[in-house]
Amino acid sequence: MIKINENYLKLPGSYLFSAIAKKVNEYSAAHPDKKIIRLGIGDVTRPLPKAVIEAMHKAVDEMADAATFRGYGPEQGYDFLRNAIAENDYKARGVDISPEEIFVSDGAKSDCGNIGDIFGVDNVVAVCDPVYPVYVDTNAMAGRAGDYDPKTETWTNLVYMPCLEENGFMPQLPERTPDIIYLCFPNNPSGAAIGYEELRKWVEYARANGAVILYDAAYEAYITENLPHSIFEIEGAKECAIEFRSFSKNAGFTGTRCAFTVIPKELKVGDVSVASLWNRRHTTKFNGVPYIVQRGAEAVYSPEGKAQVRELVDFYMNNARVIREGLAQAGFSVSGGVNSPYVWMKVPEGMTSWDFFDELLDKANVVGTPGSGFGPSGEGYFRLTGFGSAEATVEAIERIKNVFGK
Numbered sequence: 001m002i003k004i005n006e007n008y009l010k011l012p013g014s015y016l017f018s019a020i021a022k023k024v025n026e027y028s029a030a031h032p033d034k035k036i037i038r039l040g041i042g043d044v045t046r047p048l049p050k051a052v053i054e055a056m057h058k059a060v061d062e063m064a065d066a067a068t069f070r071g072y073g074p075e076q077g078y079d080f081l082r083n084a085i086a087e088n089d090y091k092a093r094g095v096d097i098s099p100e101e102i103f104v105s106d107g108a109k110s111d112c113g114n115i116g117d118i119f120g121v122d123n124v125v126a127v128c129d130p131v132y133p134v135y136v137d138t139n140a141m142a143g144r145a146g147d148y149d150p151k152t153e154t155w156t157n158l159v160y161m162p163c164l165e166e167n168g169f170m171p172q173l174p175e176r177t178p179d180i181i182y183l184c185f186p187n188n189p190s191g192a193a194i195g196y197e198e199l200r201k202w203v204e205y206a207r208a209n210g211a212v213i214l215y216d217a218a219y220e221a222y223i224t225e226n227l228p229h230s231i232f233e234i235e236g237a238k239e240c241a242i243e244f245r246s247f248s249k250n251a252g253f254t255g256t257r258c259a260f261t262v263i264p265k266e267l268k269v270g271d272v273s274v275a276s277l278w279n280r281r282h283t284t285k286f287n288g289v290p291y292i293v294q295r296g297a298e299a300v301y302s303p304e305g306k307a308q309v310r311e312l313v314d315f316y317m318n319n320a321r322v323i324r325e326g327l328a329q330a331g332f333s334v335s336g337g338v339n340s341p342y343v344w345m346k347v348p349e350g351m352t353s354w355d356f357f358d359e360l361l362d363k364a365n366v367v368g369t370p371g372s373g374f375g376p377s378g379e380g381y382f383r384l385t386g387f388g389s390a391e392a393t394v395e396a397i398e399r400i401k402n403v404f405g406k
Contacts (some may be wrong), residue, residue, distance in 0.1 A: 072288070075283045081297055113137075178213070187336075188342060190336055344382075
């Protein structure tokens with residue numbers, strides 16, 4: 001008789017953003033006259049850069065000609081894109097990453113979840129709290145998380161690293177030594193960004209304890225201060241870290257799908273090359289990102305592409321500034337929005353994160369993300385995103401100020 005993966009049955013409810021969508025859809029159906037502004041999910045709203053569109057159009061024409069048609073491509077990514085990534089994202093910052101250490105994929109979310117395939121299920125996993133739900137849910141699906149405790153809203157086998165206001169929403173080195181450590185900077189959801197010395201502490205800790213850091217740098221393009229854009233800027237990180245990057249938030253590829261994961265040759269578990277395991281997984285379970293999409297991603301690194309991506313990032317960061325400053329004027333305690341498109345705010349006293357979600361939706365017709373959906377330490381907080389349109393962002397903040405302003 002067939003059996004299912006019972007770890008899936010341990011997952012509480014639905015995926016956070018699915019739950020939010022359901023609530024919003026139900027409210028919209030009951031109030032069709034209300035204009036809802038969505039600042040919840042981290043989806044972009046601006047069109048792809050012109051340089052990307054032009055490159056993709058040219059690639060489409062190539063696919064229409066037998067002489068230039070492309071079928072299956074290399075699962076790891078075409079050399080033209082891997083070379084561009086190595087040159088612009090790493091060599092330009094003084095980091096020696098070779099194209100062979102770069103694996104192109106259809107999304108950082110996919111890679112963050114799939115990377116667990118190459119690690120044993122008995123590894124101890126540490127996550128920040130609050131945290132991007134994918135890190136937790138995919139480890140629960142794999143059987144590493146243990147059992148879910150609804151009273152504490154935690155998993156029995158996970159090591160939680162609370163990111164509290166008094167520590168600048170930075171995780172502290174855990175008392176229980178983990179084997180796998182998830183770090184995300186600039187952080188989703190809090191918007192906190194990590195400095196060189198702080199990141200060096202984590203690299204030294206991982207090396208000393210034989211742990212691997214899974215470093216999600218999907219928002220590095222939003223860094224405005226003198227901070228590391230890559231964990232590989234830290235000496236020794238190649239021996240203990242894997243880095244995830246994405247074209248979704250900097251170049252608008254959320255609907256186009258292109259990202260990459262970097263696994264250095266130096267990273268080994270015993271005598272086993274971690275990159276070789278990922279390559280085996282990648283070539284077995286993935287047929288590569290479409291040629292047309294990779295040509296578009298390559299154009300991100302052209303002079304025109306770089307300028308246009310900078311304009312996109314500046315646009316969203318201006319929205320984040322409007323949110324941050326507007327909420328502060330309304331009397332809210334806020335953080336983030338400086339090196340990140342996310343603004344992390346305290347909800348009014350006496351309210352839970354979901355209470356505030358309902359109140360905000362009902363009275364201001366604005367959608368955000370309850371902090372508790374990112375973990376127990378997110379309770380009492382709320383995330384708003386700068387990825388909306390400029391007009392909608394301004395209107396949303398005015399509505400919030402009118403309802404909650406002091």
